[in-house]
Amino acid sequence: MTRCPVKLYSRADGLACFEASLLPFEVNPIPRARDFAKSLADQLHIANYTSFWASMRTRPVHGLDVIDSSPRERRPLTQLNTESVPSLAADLAERNEDGYGRELVALITETGAVKCIGIFDEVKQLLDDFIQNQTGFLEMVIFQFDDSPNYVFVKSGSLPLGIENLLASWNLTPVDQKCHLPYRQLGKVQIESIRNNILALSFPGDPHIKNLRLGH
Numbered sequence: 001m002t003r004c005p006v007k008l009y010s011r012a013d014g015l016a017c018f019e020a021s022l023l024p025f026e027v028n029p030i031p032r033a034r035d036f037a038k039s040l041a042d043q044l045h046i047a048n049y050t051s052f053w054a055s056m057r058t059r060p061v062h063g064l065d066v067i068d069s070s071p072r073e074r075r076p077l078t079q080l081n082t083e084s085v086p087s088l089a090a091d092l093a094e095r096n097e098d099g100y101g102r103e104l105v106a107l108i109t110e111t112g113a114v115k116c117i118g119i120f121d122e123v124k125q126l127l128d129d130f131i132q133n134q135t136g137f138l139e140m141v142i143f144q145f146d147d148s149p150n151y152v153f154v155k156s157g158s159l160p161l162g163i164e165n166l167l168a169s170w171n172l173t174p175v176d177q178k179c180h181l182p183y184r185q186l187g188k189v190q191i192e193s194i195r196n197n198i199l200a201l202s203f204p205g206d207p208h209i210k211n212l213r214l215g216h
Contacts, residue, residue, distance in 0.1 A: 004179035006172060010156065011183040015134065015191060018152040018172045022142075023092055023101075033093035037085045043169065044080070044108065047162025049139065051080040052117050053088060054201040055104040058146040059096040074204040077107075077117055096146065105198045106142040108163070113137035120208045124199060130155075131191055139163050143194060153191050 007019040023032055044051055057073045075091060078084055094102050107117075109126070116122035116137070129136030134155040140163060141153040152172060154163065167173055183190065196212040203209055 007179040007181055008174060009181050009183045009186050010174075014156060014183065015131065015153050016156050016174070017183065017186060017189075017191070018154075018167070019149050019186075020152065020170070020172060022150045022152075022170055029095065030089070030093045034086075034089040036092060037080075037089040039169070040088075040166075041080050041082065041085050043166055044162075047160075047165065048111060049108055049162055050111050050114060051106055051108045052077045052202075053080060053091070053104060053106040054078065054204075055091045055102040056201055056204070057094065057096065058103055059098060059100070061094060061096050076204055077123070077202045079114070079117070080106075098147075100146040101144065103146050103197075103201060104142075104144050105201050106140075107138060107198075107202075108140035108142070108166075110137040110139065120199070120203050120206055123202055127195055127198060131195060140166070141191060141198070143189075143191075143198065148189075151186075151189055151191075 005020065008016065009019065010016040023029060023036060040051065053075075054077045055075045075087070078087065080088055091102055091104060096102075107123075107126070109117075113126060113136075116126060126136055126138045127141075130138040130141065130153075139155070139160065143151045143153070152167070152170075154167070159167070164173075188194075196209075197214050200209045200212055200214060
């Protein structure tokens with residue numbers, strides 16, 4: 001049986017999810033991580049979108065003095081721009097002692113969401129609008145556990161051209177995918193199940209997260 005490099009989980013009503021490895025494992029992941037981060041920033045700028053990401057180191061890092069590694073164990077929501085591209089690249093390239101990456105989330109939004117980021121209740125509402133109604137400023141969520149592929153969640157149906165172009169640059173277009181699976185087969189990785197993980201990553205130390213039940 002041929003193994004599918006990309007899986008598309010979809011349903012008639014609700015979000016769709018691509019499961020893929022946007023940054024495949026490499027002995028030296030730094031060059032590709034730098035290229036990915038810069039390309040993402042450039043594409044979003046052209047399409048008039050913006051992105052915020054947060055990440056967390058889950059295990060000790062092997063060879064921290066050798067690897068071009070992020071200095072932060074936890075990075076709260078940070079806006080992606082020209083100045084922060086090296087920080088995103090470092091987060092993407094970091095590998096722990098078991099060879100896995102950081103737990104990471106990226107929120108790709110319309111520019112109108114900038115004023116909402118940094119406020120727990122506002123980000124929670126952005127996520128809930130996206131998950132429950134496919135509405136609001138949020139257009140895409142990318143999530144990875146430290147040992148998992150990337151899960152790319154988008155709204156079903158017709159997508160804005162900028163989001164379509166971004167997916168196409170990663171070879172994630174619905175018409176080209178051979179592995180179509182029911183959304184329910186995502187199981188514990190459904191965005192409804194990892195919503196609290198996203199909030200906990202985004203707001204480390206915030207009192208709101210103490211009562212959140214995390215998925216996976």
